[in-house]
Amino acid sequence: MISKRIVTLGTSHGDSTRSRFNSSTLLQVGEHHFLIDSGAPVNALMTMGGYSMKALRAVFITHTHDDHIGGVPGLIKSLTKHHVTAPPVRFFFPEAEVAPALQSWLAVQHRDWETGDVAFDLTHDGCIFADDDIRVSGVPTDHLLGAGKSFGYKFDFADGMRIVFTGDLRHDCSDFPQIVREEPCDICVTEATHINIDTISSILPSCPIKRLIFTHIGNCWHNDGEAKLLEYCRDLPFPVEIAHDGDVFEC
Numbered sequence: 103m104i105s106k107r108i109v110t111l112g113t114s115h116g117d118s119t120r121s122r123f124n125s126s127t128l129l130q131v132g133e134h135h136f137l138i139d140s141g142a143p144v145n146a147l148m149t150m151g152g153y154s155m156k157a158l159r160a161v162f163i164t165h166t167h168d169d170h171i172g173g174v175p176g177l178i179k180s181l182t183k184h185h186v187t188a189p190p191v192r193f194f195f196p197e198a199e200v201a202p203a204l205q206s207w208l209a210v211q212h213r214d215w216e217t218g219d220v221a222f223d224l225t226h227d228g229c230i231f232a233d234d235d236i237r238v239s240g241v242p243t244d245h246l247l248g249a250g251k252s253f254g255y256k257f258d259f260a261d262g263m264r265i266v267f268t269g270d271l272r273h274d275c276s277d278f279p280q281i282v283r284e285e286p287c288d289i290c291v292t293e294a295t296h297i298n299i300d301t302i303s304s305i306l307p308s309c310p311i312k313r314l315i316f317t318h319i320g321n322c323w324h325n326d327g328e329a330k331l332l333e334y335c336r337d338l339p340f341p342v343e344i345a346h347d348g349d350v351f352e353c
């Protein structure tokens with residue numbers, strides 16, 4: 103069985119705090135690294151944690167709010183400056199407008215794009231990436247209320263394990279992915295900004311989840327609020343954990 107670890111690099115929502123940066127999560131699969139979201143300062147957090155850019159294979163962006171995509175220019179700068187990876191790191195964006203906008207932004211910084219260090223892809227519903235160990239699928243959500251596209255990401259491993267990252271959801275969490283509600287999921291990493299006590303009691307109890315990790319933590323659940331969130335989750339039929347910046351979850 104290949105080793106897998108989830109490292110929650112940044113665990114805040116739109117505002118950073120003294121101890122929580124914007125959302126970015128690293129998934130280590132054997133020798134390879136994958137990122138789910140890249141809020142700022144993801145490249146600095148990877149360096150601080152000792153997570154090699156060389157091992158990065160793909161970056162999966164859930165939606166284009168700044169707290170999820172704001173670190174991408176810095177990440178691309180790090181990758182293109184040092185030409186650290188081969189093959190190119192593939193970036194999966196939910197909307198076609200992102201790639202040309204990024205290219206313009208990096209052009210004014212005089213960064214060379216034609217290096218072959220990075221490649222851009224568009225996320226869609228269904229399988230978007232596969233290698234010997236994993237199959238990654240886009241899972242549509244409706245966080246942007248129809249004004250733009252948003253996705254969760256489902257990782258199916260060759261050994262049978264499944265991990266789903268929901269990304270941000272609607273305020274009533276009515277777009278909590280159907281696949282997590284209906285099919286077994288070893289680990290579900292979801293957000294705790296839009297979630298509330300009604301969502302917890304109405305949607306989560308019947309989900310066949312084995313382990314739930316909250317990240318993208320809303321202000322009311324910071325510090326002393328953590329105990330309150332765990333108390334609301336006390337009767338759920340699976341263990342619940344609250345992520346902090348730099349936490350490592352063995353899978």
Ligand SMILES: [Zn+2]
Binds near residue numbers: 167270
């Ligand atoms: Zn967010």
Ligand SMILES: [Zn+2]
Binds near residue numbers: 167245
């Ligand atoms: Zn958002």
